[in-house]
Amino acid sequence: MTSTSHRDASRTGEALYSVQGLWCTSCALAVEAQLMRLSGVVAASVHYPSATLLVQGRPDALEEPRLAAAVRRLGYRLGPPEAVGDAQARLEAESRYLTLRLLTAVAFGMWTMIASLLIYAGAMPSPRLDLVMAWVSGAFALPVVTYVAFPFYRAGWRTLRAWRPGMDALVSLGALTAVGVSLWLLALGSPEVYFDTAVMLVSLLLVGRLVETLCRHRGLRALKALHEPPAEVQRWEQGGGRTRPLEAVAVGDRVRVEGGEALPLDGTLCDGEALLDLSPLTGESAPRRCLPGDPVAAGCRNRGAALILEVTAATGECRLDRLREQMWWQQARKGELQRLADRFAGWLSPVAVMLALLTLAATWLAGIPAEEAWVRALSVLVVACPCAVGLAIPLAGLAGSGQALERGVIVRDPNVFEVLATVRSAAFDKTGTLTPGEPEVLAVQPASGYREVDILASAASAAQGSDHPLARAMRRHARDAGLDGSVEVAEVEEFGGRGRRVRLADGRRLLLGSRAWLGEQGIDVDGQEDSAESEVLLACDGSWIGQFHLGEAALPGTATILARLRRQGLVLALISGDRARAVRRLGEEVGLRPAECYAGRSPEAKAQLLAAMPQPSLYVGDGLNDMLGLATASVGVAPLGASSTVQEGASVALMRPGVSGVENALDLARRTRRVMRQNLLLSGIYNLLALGLAVAMPIPPLVAVLAMLASSLSVVANSARLAWSDEPAQERRPDAAPAEALGTAP
Structure with a gap:
């Protein structure tokens, strides 16, 4: 790709x-x-x-x-x-491969350790039996240092061919040296063998590899949990539905989704209204009512009657598929901490080999017996394995990404964890970010002699078939009032975002639109009061009959979240292209001061404001007019419902409504970066101190094996602590946030 x-x-x-x-x-x-x-x-x-x-x-x-x-x-x-399923199958195969070798190592290595323990404890009644036990130890170690250790030898040879010897080269050299020294001592008649060191080195590293594989499994499970489509769907054709493989469904086909089933693909609703549960995507339990023509995403669950969906994206091309794909792209990129870890691991292996050779030469020249000199060189090789250094950053990043997914946050760029942890300012767009993205009818003002229910029914008839957000809001308001029986429309004429002229089947002629447009049509509206919010006027047969005031309310919990961000020391701002009065009203509602609210800003002006804010900065926006701001900010965040272009351009995408994901992302980024630095510090200090001690004083090879493994397991455990943490994920999320449809922001 x-x-x-x-x-x-x-x-x-x-x-x-x-x-x-x-x-x-x-x-x-x-x-x-x-x-x-x-x-x-x-x-x-x-x-x-x-x-x-x-x-x-x-x-x-x-x-x-x-x-x-x-x-x-x-x-x-x-x-x-790889697809998520293929990657999971590969990891399962790796797990079985590692488990089989680990069981073999335990089964044979146990007898090696028992024989060595009898020798060390002096339990044998004669030196001849000590020598027999040494040979027994070597015999049981043979399957471990051949069959079990073969993957280490193979990987070590491959890295040597690439002139990048690493951990496997050191493990191979250490195990073979331990076996070689032991055979040499046996040839000399000495029972002081080190087969147990080779067995422990191979067995404990296999344990570490198995734990790593399980940690990788967790990250893949989090990705797979986004959506797992069915293998077959009902493709709706003339005469009814026919079962077809999911791969056989093309864009433009219609599929039938029964009540209780998840939507298999992205599409638009056909025919009737639908009740969709977005909890698989957002974690919210409240279902959302969607109207014909609304775009919906794969993974939503149908909580109403059976519905018909017109497919807009084939399998592998849905929004969640793109998110998975983008995560694979970005996981391969490396941040500064990862590059530092790679450089450290790259030079550690050659340095360890050189130190082992120098230790061998120095101890030999100092008059120490050759067998002891080889043992000390072996300890240097074993203790220097850079496994922990190589895993320090990737495991923390994978654990952080998996935890973010569980919190409804998609982190696409690996550098984001490092940048988010130091963010000093956060700015937000208004519509679709702090608000649901769809206006609501706040008030209805009928003309003298008309009832509210009459003009609401007429407005619903005039708004039939319109995709304009204000028209949709009036249709929803009419449905909520129980006015579903709209009069049939005989003729419609649309005027590009300004209004529409409608002739009903009963002969009435309606005009629905802005104040200016109705004035152009000769309707007397001069005496009507203007509003701080959006307004739509309705006229019937040449006379004004009513006015609708529409606006947006903040998503539940937004004020609380912004207050917490402020307490964390962030500079906050609301930047919008909307009118000043509407922006100020929303700012007051969410607890922002007038000086923090910027209205009527063009895309260029938004970018200039973001560049002037304390850096690093974060910006949350959902529309095409926010693209420049998202690129200017240090971290761009796409909220739920953002356009596909914004989704692809942002570093972070939120899968739950509102800005609770911003708080979760900041909190998780700080913890992930802290774990990365802890891992790197732990592994670096260990390797430097252990190498120094192994060169300066004799350390038994078995002790070196245990110390090396302790370092690796400390990195794995520290990363797993982040992955299995249950901190603020659910506890701090605002309750009862309404679930909004994907991609419906105006």
Whole structure:
């Protein structure tokens, strides 16, 4: 899968692939190094937890056969980006592969450890039996250091071929050195063997790999939870529905969704009204009533009668599919902390080998017996394995992304966690961000001699078939008042956002539109009072008969959330292109001061304001007029219901209505960045101190194995602490926030 850079479409492009056969972070670094040697490749980045490769360079250099051949020389396989189901199947296969080898290591390694323990404890009655136990220890270690350890040897050889030796090269060298030293000591007649060190080294690293795989499973489950469409659907044709595979449904086809079923694809509603539950997407329990022509997204659940859906996106092209795809793209990109960890892991392995050789030479020249010198060199090799360094950032990022998904926040850019954690200001658009995105009828003002119910019924008839947000609001208001029986429309003439002329079947002629447009049609409206909100006037047979005042109310809980953000030290602003009075009224409702409310701002003016705010800055906007602001802000956030262009351009997308996701994202970013830095600090300090101690003083190889594994498990456990945390995800989310349809912002 490829895309072209916006900076220079003729020279720079990007390609996304999956890499099969990765065994550890060192494998990922080896693939990167191998591809970087190819002409035309500018950058290569492998995200080990998701096995995703992002390559940048000339378009002709990014062709799959060329890259696949380079990767195949190292023993790995290149393919298209994996679907979530394929990735989960791969991880399940890896889990079984690791479990089988771990069980083999435990079954045979247990006897190796028992034999070694008997030797160390002096439990044998004679030195001859000690020597027999040493041979028994080696015999039971043989399956572990051959069959079980084979993946380490293979990965170590591959990384050596790429001139990027890493953890597996060190593990292989350490295990083989332990076996070699033990065989040498046995040849000399000494029972002081170290087969147990090789067994422990391989077995405990397998445990760490299995834990890593389980952590990666959690992130994939969070992605898969977004939506899992059915294998078959009912395609609606003349004469009824026929069951068809989901892949056979094309854009423009109609599908029938029974009550209680989830919508399989994106589309628009046909015929009647529908009651949809957005809880699979938003976590909100309140269903939303949708009208014919409303766009709806896959994953919504039908809570009413059976409905007919006209498909607007085929399988694999729905909004949630695009979100998954964008997450794969962005997971392959690396932030500054990840690049720092990669550089550290890259030079640690060669340094460890050099230190081991220097330790061997120095101790030998100092007169220490050769066998002891080899043991100390072995300890240096074992203690230096950079597994923890390579996992420090990816596991924290994967755990943070999975936790964000569970909170209804899609984090597309891996750098976002680092930037969000230091945000100093936050600005918000009005319509569709702090408000539901659809206006409501606030008041009805009938003319003298008319009843409110009469003009409401006439307005509903005049608004039939219109997609204008104000017309939709009046239809909803009429339905809520129980006025569903609109008069049949005989003729309609639309005037581009200004109004519409309608002739009803009973002969009445209605005009519905703005004050200025009705004035142009010769309707006397001069005596009517203007409003701070939007207004729509209605005339019948040449006379004004009523006026509707429409506006937007803030989403429930918005004022509380903004107050908490202010207490966290953020500078807040409301930036809108709407009228000043409407913006000020909403600002007062959500607790913003007049000086923090900016009305009538063009896209360019919004960008200028954002650039002047304390940096880093965050901006939440849902329309095309917000694109420049989203690009100007340090972090752009697309709320629920934003246009597809905004969704693709923003770094963060919210899957729940309102701005509670902003607070969740900021909180989670601070915690994720803290965990990343903790992981990097823990692994870095460990490796530096452990190497220094192993060089300066004798450390038993078995103790070095346990210390190395403790470092790796500390990184995994610290990241898992973030992934399994239940902090403010549900507790701080405003209650009863209304679920709005996707993509309906005006």
